[in-house]
Amino acid sequence: GSAKPMKSDVKLVGEILSKPPIVAPISITIEEASKILIKNNINHLPIVDEFGRLVGIITSWDIAKAIAQNKTSIEEIMTRNVVTTTVNEPVDVVARKMDKYNISGVPVVDKNNKVVGMVTSEDLSKLVGYTIKW
Amino acid sequence: GSAKPMKSDVKLVGEILSKPPIVAPISITIEEASKILIKNNINHLPIVDEFGRLVGIITSWDIAKAIAQNKTSIEEIMTRNVVTTTVNEPVDVVARKMDKYNISGVPVVDKNNKVVGMVTSEDLSKLVGYTIKW
Numbered sequence: 001g002s003a004k005p006m007k008s009d010v011k012l013v014g015e016i017l018s019k020p021p022i023v024a025p026i027s028i029t030i031e032e033a034s035k036i037l038i039k040n041n042i043n044h045l046p047i048v049d050e051f052g053r054l055v056g057i058i059t060s061w062d063i064a065k066a067i068a069q070n071k072t073s074i075e076e077i078m079t080r081n082v083v084t085t086t087v088n089e090p091v092d093v094v095a096r097k098m099d100k101y102n103i104s105g106v107p108v109v110d111k112n113n114k115v116v117g118m119v120t121s122e123d124l125s126k127l128v129g130y131t132i133k134w
Numbered sequence: 135g136s137a138k139p140m141k142s143d144v145k146l147v148g149e150i151l152s153k154p155p156i157v158a159p160i161s162i163t164i165e166e167a168s169k170i171l172i173k174n175n176i177n178h179l180p181i182v183d184e185f186g187r188l189v190g191i192i193t194s195w196d197i198a199k200a201i202a203q204n205k206t207s208i209e210e211i212m213t214r215n216v217v218t219t220t221v222n223e224p225v226d227v228v229a230r231k232m233d234k235y236n237i238s239g240v241p242v243v244d245k246n247n248k249v250v251g252m253v254t255s256e257d258l259s260k261l262v263g264y265t266i267k268w
């Protein structure tokens with residue numbers, strides 16, 4: 001039969017933001033970026049300017065790309081055209097956005113493009129674990 | 135208010151397996167593993183023996199760990215104690231399992247420990263995007 005819709009009380013990105021975002025300046029090296037990912041157990045590292053505004057993103061996948069393609073600088077591997085969300089976006093909208101762009105994390109930005117959080121597929125996957133009932 | 139439970143028609147891991155699993159032998163190098171991750175746009179690479187049975191897993195996070203800790207061989211960075219699932223496990227059970235171990239992917243194995251698929255937080259996140267209704 002066709003999938004019955006899931007009903008959920010958790011609605012907005014702002015409701016699932018757990019920790020303050022970990023970000024880094026564009027001046028870091030690939031090794032420094034790797035250390036930040038490992039130290040914080042994360043896969044997504046927004047890159048910000050001196051005002052905390054989003055300029056790009058580095059993921060553990062980009063680090064693998066650096067190895068696979070012999071790239072040596074952050075500029076060569078970082079993504080600049082970053083898909084973002086806001087605290088007021090519904091969780092199903094951001095889930096579809098991640099699916100559409102085939103990404104596993106989106107920075108949460110405010111109206112000044114400052115990074116205020118990070119939402120990953122791991123955060124959304126938790127909703128499946130804790131608010132599903134049969 | 136307390137979260138109302140989500141009701142979902144999608145129940146078992148077997149129902150969300152999309153592609154055949156991409157696996158690799160333990161003999162590969164870190165560079166080869168990185169190329170496989172990039173070529174296939176994946177973050178999780180189960181490592182199998184000559185019979186296709188699971189012996190470990192490598193993720194893009196492990197590639198970043200290799201850079202951060204100057205490791206040069208797969209043996210040094212792969213995880214051997216792999217959390218797995220089966221086609222008959224409910225999706226909310228595997229979602230909680232991933233949360234508990236802070237991992238974003240689990241290989242799907244059969245009774246002979248052969249890898250028959252891969253479930254990632256991205257797969258579960260899609261459920262949030264397409265079967266949630268308010």
Ligand SMILES: C[S@@+](CC[C@H](N)C(=O)[O-])C[C@H]1O[C@@H](n2cnc3c(N)ncnc32)[C@H](O)[C@@H]1O
Nearest residue numbers: 041042193195213215216217236237238239240
């Ligand atoms: C602990 S997670 C932390 C970062 C992030 N949560 C993630 O899943 O990438 C990263 C580590 O988990 C390991 N890992 C990934 N999938 C696993 C699984 N199914 N069972 C056991 N360990 C796994 C990886 O090999 C890597 O060393």
